[in-house]
Amino acid sequence: MLLQAAAAAAGGQRFAAGALYVVATPIGNLADLTLRAIHLLDLVDAVACEDTRVTGRLLHHLGLDKPLIALHEHNELAASQQVLARLASGERVAYASDAGTPAISDPGAALVAAAAAAGHPVVAIPGASSVVAALSVAGDAQATGFGFHGFLPPKGQERRDALDALLALPGSQVLFEAPHRIHKLIELLAELAPQRQLTICRELTKQFEQVHTLAAADAPGWLAADAQRGRGEFVLVLHAVPAASTAPAAAAEGERVLALLLRELPLKQAVTLAADISGAPRNALYSRALELREG
Incomplete structure:
Protein backbone atom coordinates (compact mmCIF):
# COMPACT_ATOMS: atom_id res chain seq x y z
CA MET A 1 0.00 0.00 0.00
CA LEU A 2 2.79 2.42 0.90
CA LEU A 3 4.70 1.82 -2.33
CA GLN A 4 1.47 2.19 -4.30
CA ALA A 5 0.69 5.50 -2.58
CA ALA A 6 4.22 6.73 -3.28
CA ALA A 7 3.97 5.72 -6.92
CA ALA A 8 0.61 7.46 -7.24
CA ALA A 9 2.05 10.67 -5.77
CA ALA A 10 5.41 10.74 -7.56
CA GLY A 11 5.18 8.23 -10.39
CA GLY A 12 4.18 10.84 -12.95
CA GLN A 13 7.48 12.67 -12.54
CA ARG A 14 10.49 11.99 -14.70
CA PHE A 15 13.41 10.29 -12.98
CA ALA A 16 16.30 10.33 -15.44
CA ALA A 17 18.50 7.29 -15.96
CA GLY A 18 22.21 7.69 -15.26
CA ALA A 19 21.46 10.20 -12.48
CA LEU A 20 22.53 10.44 -8.86
CA TYR A 21 19.66 11.08 -6.43
CA VAL A 22 20.57 12.68 -3.09
CA VAL A 23 17.88 11.42 -0.72
CA ALA A 24 17.03 12.95 2.66
CA THR A 25 16.03 10.32 5.20
CA PRO A 26 14.28 10.75 8.59
CA ILE A 27 16.22 12.30 11.47
CA GLY A 28 14.32 10.20 13.99
CA ASN A 29 10.69 9.75 13.03
CA LEU A 30 10.24 7.29 10.17
CA ALA A 31 6.97 8.97 9.19
CA ASP A 32 8.99 11.97 7.94
CA LEU A 33 10.20 10.06 4.88
CA THR A 34 8.49 11.62 1.87
CA LEU A 35 6.41 9.74 -0.66
CA ARG A 36 8.77 10.96 -3.39
CA ALA A 37 11.75 9.49 -1.53
CA ILE A 38 9.93 6.17 -1.09
CA HIS A 39 9.10 5.99 -4.78
CA LEU A 40 12.65 6.92 -5.75
CA LEU A 41 14.14 4.23 -3.50
CA ASP A 42 11.82 1.71 -5.14
CA LEU A 43 12.91 2.90 -8.59
CA VAL A 44 16.71 3.07 -8.29
CA ASP A 45 19.08 0.30 -9.29
CA ALA A 46 21.34 0.71 -6.25
CA VAL A 47 21.67 2.72 -3.05
CA ALA A 48 24.96 4.17 -1.87
CA CYS A 49 24.85 4.95 1.83
CA GLU A 50 26.84 6.04 4.86
CA ASP A 51 26.07 2.83 6.77
CA THR A 52 24.63 -0.22 5.03
CA ARG A 53 23.09 -1.45 8.30
CA VAL A 54 21.12 1.76 8.86
CA THR A 55 19.94 2.10 5.28
CA GLY A 56 19.32 -1.64 5.04
CA ARG A 57 16.86 -1.41 7.95
CA LEU A 58 15.10 1.52 6.28
CA LEU A 59 14.74 -0.37 3.00
CA HIS A 60 13.55 -3.50 4.83
CA HIS A 61 10.84 -1.45 6.53
CA LEU A 62 9.68 -0.31 3.10
CA GLY A 63 9.76 -3.87 1.74
CA LEU A 64 12.64 -3.07 -0.62
CA ASP A 65 15.80 -5.01 -1.41
CA LYS A 66 18.48 -3.07 -3.28
CA PRO A 67 22.24 -3.48 -3.81
CA LEU A 68 23.98 -1.34 -1.19
CA ILE A 69 27.28 0.49 -1.62
CA ALA A 70 29.02 1.62 1.55
CA LEU A 71 30.17 5.21 1.06
CA HIS A 72 31.27 7.06 4.18
CA GLU A 73 33.83 9.62 5.32
CA HIS A 74 36.69 7.10 5.29
CA ASN A 75 36.18 5.75 1.76
CA GLU A 76 34.14 8.40 -0.06
CA LEU A 77 36.61 9.08 -2.86
CA ALA A 78 37.22 5.40 -3.64
CA ALA A 79 33.57 4.35 -3.30
CA SER A 80 32.50 7.23 -5.53
CA GLN A 81 34.19 5.44 -8.42
CA GLN A 82 31.82 2.48 -7.98
CA VAL A 83 28.87 4.84 -8.14
CA LEU A 84 30.25 6.65 -11.21
CA ALA A 85 30.64 3.32 -13.01
CA ARG A 86 26.99 2.49 -12.36
CA LEU A 87 25.88 5.94 -13.51
CA ALA A 88 27.95 5.60 -16.69
CA SER A 89 26.09 2.38 -17.48
CA GLY A 90 22.76 4.20 -17.22
CA GLU A 91 21.72 3.12 -13.74
CA ARG A 92 19.87 5.32 -11.29
CA VAL A 93 21.71 5.48 -7.96
CA ALA A 94 20.48 7.01 -4.69
CA TYR A 95 22.73 8.29 -1.94
CA ALA A 96 21.51 8.39 1.69
CA SER A 97 23.35 9.28 4.87
CA ASP A 98 22.30 7.81 8.21
CA ALA A 99 19.82 10.59 8.98
CA GLY A 100 18.74 13.86 7.41
CA THR A 101 20.10 15.42 4.26
CA PRO A 102 23.42 14.10 2.90
CA ALA A 103 26.47 16.37 2.56
CA ILE A 104 25.39 18.59 5.52
CA SER A 105 27.77 17.56 8.33
CA ASP A 106 27.56 14.15 6.67
CA PRO A 107 29.32 12.45 3.74
CA GLY A 108 28.08 13.01 0.21
CA ALA A 109 29.61 16.26 -1.03
CA ALA A 110 32.59 14.58 -2.71
CA LEU A 111 30.28 12.09 -4.43
CA VAL A 112 28.03 14.88 -5.69
CA ALA A 113 31.03 16.83 -7.00
CA ALA A 114 32.43 13.76 -8.76
CA ALA A 115 29.10 12.89 -10.38
CA ALA A 116 28.56 16.44 -11.60
CA ALA A 117 32.12 16.65 -12.92
CA ALA A 118 31.52 13.44 -14.88
CA GLY A 119 28.45 14.99 -16.50
CA HIS A 120 25.78 13.02 -14.63
CA PRO A 121 22.60 14.75 -13.41
CA VAL A 122 22.43 15.19 -9.63
CA VAL A 123 18.90 15.46 -8.24
CA ALA A 124 17.91 16.48 -4.72
CA ILE A 125 15.12 14.50 -3.05
CA PRO A 126 14.54 16.83 -0.08
CA GLY A 127 13.09 15.95 3.27
CA ALA A 128 13.98 16.05 6.94
CA SER A 129 16.62 18.52 8.11
CA SER A 130 17.53 19.00 11.76
CA VAL A 131 18.94 22.47 10.97
CA VAL A 132 15.70 23.77 9.49
CA ALA A 133 13.61 21.95 12.11
CA ALA A 134 15.55 23.64 14.94
CA LEU A 135 15.33 27.08 13.36
CA SER A 136 11.58 26.68 12.88
CA VAL A 137 10.96 26.17 16.61
CA ALA A 138 13.59 28.59 17.96
CA GLY A 139 11.37 31.64 17.50
CA ASP A 140 14.28 33.98 16.75
CA ALA A 141 12.24 36.91 15.45
CA GLN A 142 15.30 39.19 15.40
CA ALA A 143 17.20 37.10 12.86
CA THR A 144 17.36 38.03 9.19
CA GLY A 145 19.36 34.95 8.24
CA PHE A 146 21.33 32.12 9.78
CA GLY A 147 24.70 30.41 9.74
CA PHE A 148 25.29 26.68 10.07
CA HIS A 149 28.47 25.44 11.70
CA GLY A 150 27.89 21.74 12.34
CA PHE A 151 30.18 20.29 15.01
CA LEU A 152 32.77 22.68 16.41
CA PRO A 153 36.33 21.46 17.10
CA PRO A 154 36.02 19.05 20.02
CA LYS A 155 38.21 20.72 22.63
CA GLY A 156 40.81 23.24 23.65
CA GLN A 157 41.68 26.63 22.27
CA GLU A 158 40.54 25.67 18.77
CA ARG A 159 36.97 25.25 20.01
CA ARG A 160 37.04 28.52 21.95
CA ASP A 161 38.39 30.37 18.91
CA ALA A 162 35.70 28.91 16.65
CA LEU A 163 32.99 29.94 19.09
CA ASP A 164 34.50 33.41 19.44
CA ALA A 165 34.34 33.85 15.68
CA LEU A 166 30.73 32.74 15.25
CA LEU A 167 29.54 34.91 18.14
CA ALA A 168 30.52 37.92 16.05
CA LEU A 169 28.38 36.82 13.10
CA PRO A 170 24.92 38.25 12.35
CA GLY A 171 21.74 36.17 12.42
CA SER A 172 20.96 32.87 14.14
CA GLN A 173 23.87 30.44 14.44
CA VAL A 174 23.16 26.69 14.39
CA LEU A 175 25.45 24.09 15.97
CA PHE A 176 25.42 20.33 16.41
CA GLU A 177 26.75 18.61 19.51
CA ALA A 178 27.08 15.08 20.84
CA PRO A 179 25.86 14.13 24.33
CA HIS A 180 29.33 13.51 25.78
CA ARG A 181 30.39 17.10 24.95
CA ILE A 182 27.14 19.04 25.44
CA HIS A 183 27.85 20.15 29.03
CA LYS A 184 31.23 21.65 28.16
CA LEU A 185 29.83 23.47 25.13
CA ILE A 186 26.94 24.90 27.14
CA GLU A 187 29.35 26.07 29.85
CA LEU A 188 31.53 27.78 27.24
CA LEU A 189 28.51 29.54 25.71
CA ALA A 190 27.46 30.72 29.17
CA GLU A 191 30.94 32.13 29.70
CA LEU A 192 31.35 33.84 26.33
CA ALA A 193 27.79 35.04 25.62
CA PRO A 194 25.77 34.93 28.86
CA GLN A 195 22.99 37.25 27.69
CA ARG A 196 22.41 35.65 24.28
CA GLN A 197 19.22 33.64 23.88
CA LEU A 198 19.85 29.97 23.20
CA THR A 199 17.44 27.30 21.97
CA ILE A 200 18.44 23.77 22.95
CA CYS A 201 16.85 21.09 20.76
CA ARG A 202 17.30 17.52 21.95
CA GLU A 203 16.27 14.38 20.08
CA LEU A 204 14.31 16.26 17.40
CA THR A 205 11.31 14.30 16.01
CA LYS A 206 11.95 11.39 18.40
CA GLN A 207 9.86 10.14 21.33
CA PHE A 208 11.69 12.22 23.94
CA GLU A 209 12.08 15.38 21.87
CA GLN A 210 12.74 18.48 23.95
CA VAL A 211 13.00 22.14 22.89
CA HIS A 212 13.87 24.84 25.42
CA THR A 213 14.85 28.51 24.98
CA LEU A 214 16.66 30.49 27.67
CA ALA A 215 19.57 32.86 28.25
CA ALA A 216 22.93 31.13 27.73
CA ALA A 217 23.90 32.05 31.30
CA ASP A 218 21.03 29.89 32.60
CA ALA A 219 21.67 26.94 30.31
CA PRO A 220 24.24 25.02 32.42
CA GLY A 221 21.85 24.99 35.39
CA TRP A 222 18.92 23.90 33.26
CA LEU A 223 20.95 21.09 31.71
CA ALA A 224 22.26 19.87 35.06
CA ALA A 225 18.82 19.88 36.70
CA ASP A 226 17.78 16.64 34.99
CA ALA A 227 20.16 13.89 33.85
CA GLN A 228 17.85 13.07 30.94
CA ARG A 229 18.50 16.52 29.45
CA GLY A 230 22.10 15.59 28.69
CA ARG A 231 21.19 12.53 26.60
CA GLY A 232 20.59 12.24 22.88
CA GLU A 233 21.69 14.31 19.89
CA PHE A 234 21.61 18.09 20.12
CA VAL A 235 20.98 21.00 17.79
CA LEU A 236 21.63 24.42 19.32
CA VAL A 237 20.35 27.72 17.94
CA LEU A 238 22.22 30.76 19.22
CA HIS A 239 19.83 33.64 18.64
CA ALA A 240 20.80 36.82 16.83
CA VAL A 241 21.63 39.88 18.91
CA PRO A 242 18.63 42.26 18.87
CA ALA A 243 19.50 45.32 16.82
CA ALA A 244 18.54 47.77 19.57
CA SER A 245 19.59 45.68 22.55
CA THR A 246 22.41 47.98 23.67
CA ALA A 247 22.14 51.64 24.51
Missing part, protein backbone atom coordinates in the same frame (compact mmCIF):
# COMPACT_ATOMS: atom_id res chain seq x y z
CA PRO A 248 24.35 53.96 22.44
CA ALA A 249 26.17 55.12 25.57
CA ALA A 250 27.17 51.56 26.51
CA ALA A 251 28.36 50.86 22.97
CA ALA A 252 30.45 54.03 22.91
CA GLU A 253 31.91 53.31 26.34
CA GLY A 254 32.69 49.76 25.25
CA GLU A 255 34.70 50.98 22.25
CA ARG A 256 36.56 53.52 24.39
CA VAL A 257 37.53 50.92 26.99
CA LEU A 258 38.39 48.38 24.32
CA ALA A 259 40.79 50.75 22.57
CA LEU A 260 42.62 51.35 25.86
CA LEU A 261 42.84 47.68 26.78
CA LEU A 262 44.08 46.60 23.35
CA ARG A 263 47.23 48.63 23.95
CA GLU A 264 48.25 46.34 26.80
CA LEU A 265 46.36 43.05 26.49
CA PRO A 266 45.76 40.21 23.99
CA LEU A 267 42.65 40.68 21.86
CA LYS A 268 40.37 38.17 23.54
CA GLN A 269 41.25 39.25 27.05
CA ALA A 270 40.69 42.90 26.11
CA VAL A 271 37.30 42.10 24.61
CA THR A 272 36.15 40.16 27.67
CA LEU A 273 37.17 42.89 30.08
CA ALA A 274 35.69 45.66 27.91
CA ALA A 275 32.35 43.82 27.79
CA ASP A 276 32.35 43.28 31.57
CA ILE A 277 33.23 46.92 32.29
CA SER A 278 30.89 48.62 29.80
CA GLY A 279 27.97 46.23 29.41
CA ALA A 280 28.35 46.35 25.62
CA PRO A 281 27.77 43.02 23.81
CA ARG A 282 30.88 40.90 23.58
CA ASN A 283 30.37 39.85 19.96
CA ALA A 284 30.14 43.48 18.79
CA LEU A 285 33.31 44.36 20.69
CA TYR A 286 35.08 41.34 19.22
CA SER A 287 34.24 42.50 15.68
CA ARG A 288 35.43 46.01 16.54
CA ALA A 289 38.67 44.65 18.02
CA LEU A 290 39.40 42.81 14.79
CA GLU A 291 38.84 46.02 12.83
CA LEU A 292 41.16 47.99 15.13
CA ARG A 293 43.88 45.36 14.91
CA GLU A 294 43.63 45.15 11.12
CA GLY A 295 43.61 48.93 10.83
Whole structure:
Protein backbone atom coordinates (compact mmCIF):
# COMPACT_ATOMS: atom_id res chain seq x y z
CA MET A 1 0.00 0.00 0.00
CA LEU A 2 2.79 2.42 0.90
CA LEU A 3 4.70 1.82 -2.33
CA GLN A 4 1.47 2.19 -4.30
CA ALA A 5 0.69 5.50 -2.58
CA ALA A 6 4.22 6.73 -3.28
CA ALA A 7 3.97 5.72 -6.92
CA ALA A 8 0.61 7.46 -7.24
CA ALA A 9 2.05 10.67 -5.77
CA ALA A 10 5.41 10.74 -7.56
CA GLY A 11 5.18 8.23 -10.39
CA GLY A 12 4.18 10.84 -12.95
CA GLN A 13 7.48 12.67 -12.54
CA ARG A 14 10.49 11.99 -14.70
CA PHE A 15 13.41 10.29 -12.98
CA ALA A 16 16.30 10.33 -15.44
CA ALA A 17 18.50 7.29 -15.96
CA GLY A 18 22.21 7.69 -15.26
CA ALA A 19 21.46 10.20 -12.48
CA LEU A 20 22.53 10.44 -8.86
CA TYR A 21 19.66 11.08 -6.43
CA VAL A 22 20.57 12.68 -3.09
CA VAL A 23 17.88 11.42 -0.72
CA ALA A 24 17.03 12.95 2.66
CA THR A 25 16.03 10.32 5.20
CA PRO A 26 14.28 10.75 8.59
CA ILE A 27 16.22 12.30 11.47
CA GLY A 28 14.32 10.20 13.99
CA ASN A 29 10.69 9.75 13.03
CA LEU A 30 10.24 7.29 10.17
CA ALA A 31 6.97 8.97 9.19
CA ASP A 32 8.99 11.97 7.94
CA LEU A 33 10.20 10.06 4.88
CA THR A 34 8.49 11.62 1.87
CA LEU A 35 6.41 9.74 -0.66
CA ARG A 36 8.77 10.96 -3.39
CA ALA A 37 11.75 9.49 -1.53
CA ILE A 38 9.93 6.17 -1.09
CA HIS A 39 9.10 5.99 -4.78
CA LEU A 40 12.65 6.92 -5.75
CA LEU A 41 14.14 4.23 -3.50
CA ASP A 42 11.82 1.71 -5.14
CA LEU A 43 12.91 2.90 -8.59
CA VAL A 44 16.71 3.07 -8.29
CA ASP A 45 19.08 0.30 -9.29
CA ALA A 46 21.34 0.71 -6.25
CA VAL A 47 21.67 2.72 -3.05
CA ALA A 48 24.96 4.17 -1.87
CA CYS A 49 24.85 4.95 1.83
CA GLU A 50 26.84 6.04 4.86
CA ASP A 51 26.07 2.83 6.77
CA THR A 52 24.63 -0.22 5.03
CA ARG A 53 23.09 -1.45 8.30
CA VAL A 54 21.12 1.76 8.86
CA THR A 55 19.94 2.10 5.28
CA GLY A 56 19.32 -1.64 5.04
CA ARG A 57 16.86 -1.41 7.95
CA LEU A 58 15.10 1.52 6.28
CA LEU A 59 14.74 -0.37 3.00
CA HIS A 60 13.55 -3.50 4.83
CA HIS A 61 10.84 -1.45 6.53
CA LEU A 62 9.68 -0.31 3.10
CA GLY A 63 9.76 -3.87 1.74
CA LEU A 64 12.64 -3.07 -0.62
CA ASP A 65 15.80 -5.01 -1.41
CA LYS A 66 18.48 -3.07 -3.28
CA PRO A 67 22.24 -3.48 -3.81
CA LEU A 68 23.98 -1.34 -1.19
CA ILE A 69 27.28 0.49 -1.62
CA ALA A 70 29.02 1.62 1.55
CA LEU A 71 30.17 5.21 1.06
CA HIS A 72 31.27 7.06 4.18
CA GLU A 73 33.83 9.62 5.32
CA HIS A 74 36.69 7.10 5.29
CA ASN A 75 36.18 5.75 1.76
CA GLU A 76 34.14 8.40 -0.06
CA LEU A 77 36.61 9.08 -2.86
CA ALA A 78 37.22 5.40 -3.64
CA ALA A 79 33.57 4.35 -3.30
CA SER A 80 32.50 7.23 -5.53
CA GLN A 81 34.19 5.44 -8.42
CA GLN A 82 31.82 2.48 -7.98
CA VAL A 83 28.87 4.84 -8.14
CA LEU A 84 30.25 6.65 -11.21
CA ALA A 85 30.64 3.32 -13.01
CA ARG A 86 26.99 2.49 -12.36
CA LEU A 87 25.88 5.94 -13.51
CA ALA A 88 27.95 5.60 -16.69
CA SER A 89 26.09 2.38 -17.48
CA GLY A 90 22.76 4.20 -17.22
CA GLU A 91 21.72 3.12 -13.74
CA ARG A 92 19.87 5.32 -11.29
CA VAL A 93 21.71 5.48 -7.96
CA ALA A 94 20.48 7.01 -4.69
CA TYR A 95 22.73 8.29 -1.94
CA ALA A 96 21.51 8.39 1.69
CA SER A 97 23.35 9.28 4.87
CA ASP A 98 22.30 7.81 8.21
CA ALA A 99 19.82 10.59 8.98
CA GLY A 100 18.74 13.86 7.41
CA THR A 101 20.10 15.42 4.26
CA PRO A 102 23.42 14.10 2.90
CA ALA A 103 26.47 16.37 2.56
CA ILE A 104 25.39 18.59 5.52
CA SER A 105 27.77 17.56 8.33
CA ASP A 106 27.56 14.15 6.67
CA PRO A 107 29.32 12.45 3.74
CA GLY A 108 28.08 13.01 0.21
CA ALA A 109 29.61 16.26 -1.03
CA ALA A 110 32.59 14.58 -2.71
CA LEU A 111 30.28 12.09 -4.43
CA VAL A 112 28.03 14.88 -5.69
CA ALA A 113 31.03 16.83 -7.00
CA ALA A 114 32.43 13.76 -8.76
CA ALA A 115 29.10 12.89 -10.38
CA ALA A 116 28.56 16.44 -11.60
CA ALA A 117 32.12 16.65 -12.92
CA ALA A 118 31.52 13.44 -14.88
CA GLY A 119 28.45 14.99 -16.50
CA HIS A 120 25.78 13.02 -14.63
CA PRO A 121 22.60 14.75 -13.41
CA VAL A 122 22.43 15.19 -9.63
CA VAL A 123 18.90 15.46 -8.24
CA ALA A 124 17.91 16.48 -4.72
CA ILE A 125 15.12 14.50 -3.05
CA PRO A 126 14.54 16.83 -0.08
CA GLY A 127 13.09 15.95 3.27
CA ALA A 128 13.98 16.05 6.94
CA SER A 129 16.62 18.52 8.11
CA SER A 130 17.53 19.00 11.76
CA VAL A 131 18.94 22.47 10.97
CA VAL A 132 15.70 23.77 9.49
CA ALA A 133 13.61 21.95 12.11
CA ALA A 134 15.55 23.64 14.94
CA LEU A 135 15.33 27.08 13.36
CA SER A 136 11.58 26.68 12.88
CA VAL A 137 10.96 26.17 16.61
CA ALA A 138 13.59 28.59 17.96
CA GLY A 139 11.37 31.64 17.50
CA ASP A 140 14.28 33.98 16.75
CA ALA A 141 12.24 36.91 15.45
CA GLN A 142 15.30 39.19 15.40
CA ALA A 143 17.20 37.10 12.86
CA THR A 144 17.36 38.03 9.19
CA GLY A 145 19.36 34.95 8.24
CA PHE A 146 21.33 32.12 9.78
CA GLY A 147 24.70 30.41 9.74
CA PHE A 148 25.29 26.68 10.07
CA HIS A 149 28.47 25.44 11.70
CA GLY A 150 27.89 21.74 12.34
CA PHE A 151 30.18 20.29 15.01
CA LEU A 152 32.77 22.68 16.41
CA PRO A 153 36.33 21.46 17.10
CA PRO A 154 36.02 19.05 20.02
CA LYS A 155 38.21 20.72 22.63
CA GLY A 156 40.81 23.24 23.65
CA GLN A 157 41.68 26.63 22.27
CA GLU A 158 40.54 25.67 18.77
CA ARG A 159 36.97 25.25 20.01
CA ARG A 160 37.04 28.52 21.95
CA ASP A 161 38.39 30.37 18.91
CA ALA A 162 35.70 28.91 16.65
CA LEU A 163 32.99 29.94 19.09
CA ASP A 164 34.50 33.41 19.44
CA ALA A 165 34.34 33.85 15.68
CA LEU A 166 30.73 32.74 15.25
CA LEU A 167 29.54 34.91 18.14
CA ALA A 168 30.52 37.92 16.05
CA LEU A 169 28.38 36.82 13.10
CA PRO A 170 24.92 38.25 12.35
CA GLY A 171 21.74 36.17 12.42
CA SER A 172 20.96 32.87 14.14
CA GLN A 173 23.87 30.44 14.44
CA VAL A 174 23.16 26.69 14.39
CA LEU A 175 25.45 24.09 15.97
CA PHE A 176 25.42 20.33 16.41
CA GLU A 177 26.75 18.61 19.51
CA ALA A 178 27.08 15.08 20.84
CA PRO A 179 25.86 14.13 24.33
CA HIS A 180 29.33 13.51 25.78
CA ARG A 181 30.39 17.10 24.95
CA ILE A 182 27.14 19.04 25.44
CA HIS A 183 27.85 20.15 29.03
CA LYS A 184 31.23 21.65 28.16
CA LEU A 185 29.83 23.47 25.13
CA ILE A 186 26.94 24.90 27.14
CA GLU A 187 29.35 26.07 29.85
CA LEU A 188 31.53 27.78 27.24
CA LEU A 189 28.51 29.54 25.71
CA ALA A 190 27.46 30.72 29.17
CA GLU A 191 30.94 32.13 29.70
CA LEU A 192 31.35 33.84 26.33
CA ALA A 193 27.79 35.04 25.62
CA PRO A 194 25.77 34.93 28.86
CA GLN A 195 22.99 37.25 27.69
CA ARG A 196 22.41 35.65 24.28
CA GLN A 197 19.22 33.64 23.88
CA LEU A 198 19.85 29.97 23.20
CA THR A 199 17.44 27.30 21.97
CA ILE A 200 18.44 23.77 22.95
CA CYS A 201 16.85 21.09 20.76
CA ARG A 202 17.30 17.52 21.95
CA GLU A 203 16.27 14.38 20.08
CA LEU A 204 14.31 16.26 17.40
CA THR A 205 11.31 14.30 16.01
CA LYS A 206 11.95 11.39 18.40
CA GLN A 207 9.86 10.14 21.33
CA PHE A 208 11.69 12.22 23.94
CA GLU A 209 12.08 15.38 21.87
CA GLN A 210 12.74 18.48 23.95
CA VAL A 211 13.00 22.14 22.89
CA HIS A 212 13.87 24.84 25.42
CA THR A 213 14.85 28.51 24.98
CA LEU A 214 16.66 30.49 27.67
CA ALA A 215 19.57 32.86 28.25
CA ALA A 216 22.93 31.13 27.73
CA ALA A 217 23.90 32.05 31.30
CA ASP A 218 21.03 29.89 32.60
CA ALA A 219 21.67 26.94 30.31
CA PRO A 220 24.24 25.02 32.42
CA GLY A 221 21.85 24.99 35.39
CA TRP A 222 18.92 23.90 33.26
CA LEU A 223 20.95 21.09 31.71
CA ALA A 224 22.26 19.87 35.06
CA ALA A 225 18.82 19.88 36.70
CA ASP A 226 17.78 16.64 34.99
CA ALA A 227 20.16 13.89 33.85
CA GLN A 228 17.85 13.07 30.94
CA ARG A 229 18.50 16.52 29.45
CA GLY A 230 22.10 15.59 28.69
CA ARG A 231 21.19 12.53 26.60
CA GLY A 232 20.59 12.24 22.88
CA GLU A 233 21.69 14.31 19.89
CA PHE A 234 21.61 18.09 20.12
CA VAL A 235 20.98 21.00 17.79
CA LEU A 236 21.63 24.42 19.32
CA VAL A 237 20.35 27.72 17.94
CA LEU A 238 22.22 30.76 19.22
CA HIS A 239 19.83 33.64 18.64
CA ALA A 240 20.80 36.82 16.83
CA VAL A 241 21.63 39.88 18.91
CA PRO A 242 18.63 42.26 18.87
CA ALA A 243 19.50 45.32 16.82
CA ALA A 244 18.54 47.77 19.57
CA SER A 245 19.59 45.68 22.55
CA THR A 246 22.41 47.98 23.67
CA ALA A 247 22.14 51.64 24.51
CA PRO A 248 24.35 53.96 22.44
CA ALA A 249 26.17 55.12 25.57
CA ALA A 250 27.17 51.56 26.51
CA ALA A 251 28.36 50.86 22.97
CA ALA A 252 30.45 54.03 22.91
CA GLU A 253 31.91 53.31 26.34
CA GLY A 254 32.69 49.76 25.25
CA GLU A 255 34.70 50.98 22.25
CA ARG A 256 36.56 53.52 24.39
CA VAL A 257 37.53 50.92 26.99
CA LEU A 258 38.39 48.38 24.32
CA ALA A 259 40.79 50.75 22.57
CA LEU A 260 42.62 51.35 25.86
CA LEU A 261 42.84 47.68 26.78
CA LEU A 262 44.08 46.60 23.35
CA ARG A 263 47.23 48.63 23.95
CA GLU A 264 48.25 46.34 26.80
CA LEU A 265 46.36 43.05 26.49
CA PRO A 266 45.76 40.21 23.99
CA LEU A 267 42.65 40.68 21.86
CA LYS A 268 40.37 38.17 23.54
CA GLN A 269 41.25 39.25 27.05
CA ALA A 270 40.69 42.90 26.11
CA VAL A 271 37.30 42.10 24.61
CA THR A 272 36.15 40.16 27.67
CA LEU A 273 37.17 42.89 30.08
CA ALA A 274 35.69 45.66 27.91
CA ALA A 275 32.35 43.82 27.79
CA ASP A 276 32.35 43.28 31.57
CA ILE A 277 33.23 46.92 32.29
CA SER A 278 30.89 48.62 29.80
CA GLY A 279 27.97 46.23 29.41
CA ALA A 280 28.35 46.35 25.62
CA PRO A 281 27.77 43.02 23.81
CA ARG A 282 30.88 40.90 23.58
CA ASN A 283 30.37 39.85 19.96
CA ALA A 284 30.14 43.48 18.79
CA LEU A 285 33.31 44.36 20.69
CA TYR A 286 35.08 41.34 19.22
CA SER A 287 34.24 42.50 15.68
CA ARG A 288 35.43 46.01 16.54
CA ALA A 289 38.67 44.65 18.02
CA LEU A 290 39.40 42.81 14.79
CA GLU A 291 38.84 46.02 12.83
CA LEU A 292 41.16 47.99 15.13
CA ARG A 293 43.88 45.36 14.91
CA GLU A 294 43.63 45.15 11.12
CA GLY A 295 43.61 48.93 10.83
